[in-house]
Amino acid sequence: MRLDRLLGSLGIASRSGARDIIRQGRVQVDGVIVRDNAANVEEGCDLIVDGVQVDTRLERHVMMNKPVGVLTAARDTRAATVLDLLPPVYRACGCMPVGRLDKDTEGLLLFTTDGQMAHRLLAPSSQVEKEYVAQVTGQLTPQDVQAFAQGIELKDFTALPARLTILSAQAEQSIARVVVTEGKFHQVRRMFAARNHEVTALQRVRFGPLLLDAGLALGQHRELSTEEVQLLLESVGRK
Numbered sequence: 148m149r150l151d152r153l154l155g156s157l158g159i160a161s162r163s164g165a166r167d168i169i170r171q172g173r174v175q176v177d178g179v180i181v182r183d184n185a186a187n188v189e190e191g192c193d194l195i196v197d198g199v200q201v202d203t204r205l206e207r208h209v210m211m212n213k214p215v216g217v218l219t220a221a222r223d224t225r226a227a228t229v230l231d232l233l234p235p236v237y238r239a240c241g242c243m244p245v246g247r248l249d250k251d252t253e254g255l256l257l258f259t260t261d262g263q264m265a266h267r268l269l270a271p272s273s274q275v276e277k278e279y280v281a282q283v284t285g286q287l288t289p290q291d292v293q294a295f296a297q298g299i300e301l302k303d304f305t306a307l308p309a310r311l312t313i314l315s316a317q318a319e320q321s322i323a324r325v326v327v328t329e330g331k332f333h334q335v336r337r338m339f340a341a342r343n344h345e346v347t348a349l350q351r352v353r354f355g356p357l358l359l360d361a362g363l364a365l366g367q368h369r370e371l372s373t374e375e376v377q378l379l380l381e382s383v384g385r386k
Contacts, residue, residue, distance in 0.1 A: 150176065151184040156205055158239030159196055173197050207242045208371040208379075209233070209258040212363040219247035219256065229256060232366055245269065245354070246330050254279070254351035255359040257371075257379075267383035268355065274328045275382060278353035279335055280314075283344040287313045287321040291342050295325065299338040304331070306338055320347075355382045 148156075154165035154174070166184045168174060174181055175195040176188055188194075194201040213219070213229055220228045221243065230238050237258065245257040245265045259265050268275050295311035310326040321344070325335055336346045352359045356378040363369060371379075 148188060148190065149184065150174065150181060150186045150188050153188055153190075153194075153203065154196070156240055157201060157203065158235040159201065168196065202236075205240045205260065207237060207240055207258070207260050208376050209237065209242060209368050210357065210360060210363070210371055210375075211256045211258065211368040212359060212365050213248050213253055213256040214365040215251055215253050217366075218250055219244050226250070229258075233258070233368060248351060249333060249336075252279075252349045252351065253365060254349075255354050255357070256351070257354055257357070258368075264380060264383065268379065269330060270383075271329065273383050275355045276326050276328055276353070277330060277351060277355075278324060278326045280322065280324055280350045280352055281335060281339065281346050282320065282322050282348040283339050283346050284320060285344050286318050287311075287316045287323055287344065291344070294342060295338065299341050301337050301341060306331075306334060309338065324352075326353075355379060 150169060151162055151165040154160055154168065155162045159165065160168055169184050170182055172180050172182055173196060176186070177193045190203055190205050192203055194203045211229060211232065216226070217232065218226050218228045221230055221238075222228060229244055233242070240260055242258045242260050243265070245259055246269050248254065248256050267273055292311045292313065295309045298308045299306045307327070307329055312324040314322045314324060325338075327335060335349060339346050357371075357375055360369060
């Protein structure tokens, strides 16, 4: 890859800005100052810009603990987006959310530069499980558990069978875990609404084989380990 293109892809500067940085001798590749914009460099090379070591990986996989009030979108003029919570390098290298969590839902959100993996994780045929903890109005009952297991009939489609586990049930409020293999718009909220329960709080705690990292505060993120990426690939039949 051309050096100026690599700098642009890493979000260090625009393409024209990268050329200026290179010509000024501010870039070292593998210990050597390079002034040629078109110099061919490899991803993973030892890159230093203005004396600072730069991570040159273009393939990125990230886990975020998404907070409520943030949109799952690349850009939006109405509110902050999840990409606004990540350092610019992730947007620059094309790291995008895997699916979405609505504005009022918090918890585990994955990002990747691997479009094929993202597509497979979201494909209905892959049957990748998503697990949520929901706080709802009213008292959940075994009849609700049975209804979820049979598939909730909604206005525009019938949801696939889902696992509902009641964690606590009081007259005014209940807490439950729900596992679905679909990801349609507001699906979990609509499923509870069909049973006359309003969701007052919703958190995704698992996506496929990955659990939300308990060490991540709301709004924080971390890169996935090699082992975690491999688990995701294996969950959709890739190795």
